[in-house]
Ligand SMILES: Nc1nc2c(ncn2[C@@H]2O[C@H](COP(=O)(O)OP(=O)(O)OP(=O)(O)O)[C@@H](O)[C@H]2O)c(=O)[nH]1
């Protein structure tokens with residue numbers, strides 16, 4: 059039940075002032091696919107696209123949260139206001155799996171210029187593809203100049219997250235998640251920057267060599283950018299300044315090459331499509347009467363019509 063002070067215009071105006079509670083409430087609307095969401099997104103449109111969106115992905119335990127925390131510290135030193143979105147693509151509830159991340163991020167917990175939210179995306183209509191950009195818009199409205207989207211790499215999500223970011227960082231580590239596994243996960247095509255983390259462990263230089271050679275043999279989406287492969291020890295902050303510098307170089311490349319506009323238009327296309335499909339799904343699922351999904355499926359089972367004719371009637 060929303061109190062008057064929680065009306066969409068109120069939430070948006072307080073989020074614009076950077077109020078963490080309003081930011082959290084708006085991201086909850088996204089997570090729940092709330093009926094208030096269209097109004098909230100309309101109000102947030104004008105500040106959309108302001109932040110540089112950095113995606114960070116990699117297999118479980120590779121050091122994503124540790125790296126995120128170190129990157130946030132580096133961006134804060136540079137005076138930037140930072141948003142962090144920890145997306146769990148496999149869980150229908152937020153909390154749980156991401157609790158540990160909140161603890162690891164605790165060094166930033168009291169910083170008013172760091173907004174950290176976790177979000178579950180399973181069960182969301184449209185999944186990651188619609189939830190993530192909408193949550194990013196909330197953080198942009200709150201003045202974040204860079205938004206870090208951290209996702210654990212399970213199944214398709216690593217490749218999916220790359221479609222949602224301006225710059226995609228792929229993390230690997232010796233042993234857990236080597237170059238061959240990266241190839242299997244399809245991330246050789248999509249990373250803009252590769253980090254071999256846990257470089258204090260044996261084999262990091264080998265993983266880097268292997269990665270470089272495999273990347274050079276891969277057909278990539280942006281041929282004008284040669285992705286750097288950097289070594290990091292995130293737990294000691296080593297190599298993190300180099301990562302920040304490489305992200306800056308990539309951002310400059312995106313701007314001067316026109317790739318930023320191309321990526322963002324492609325993203326908007328996919329987002330509109332995903333939203334439209336989710337609206338149709340909901341309408342069909344909730345529909346009643348002769349032309350409803352329920353009625354038509356009974357006719358298909360009875361052999362009185364076929365799926366194509368039924369679909370045509372549904373679309374009418
Ligand atoms: N030796 C070493 N340990 C590290 C390094 N970076 C992170 N770790 C440790 O590795 C463990 C996992 O790090 P996280 O940052 O939680 O990894 P994650 O990828 O976020 O893990 P999930 O969220 O569970 O997928 C922690 O105990 C870290 O302290 C590193 O560079 N060297």
Ligand SMILES: [Mg+2]
Nearest residue numbers: 122123124159
């Ligand atoms: Mg983590």
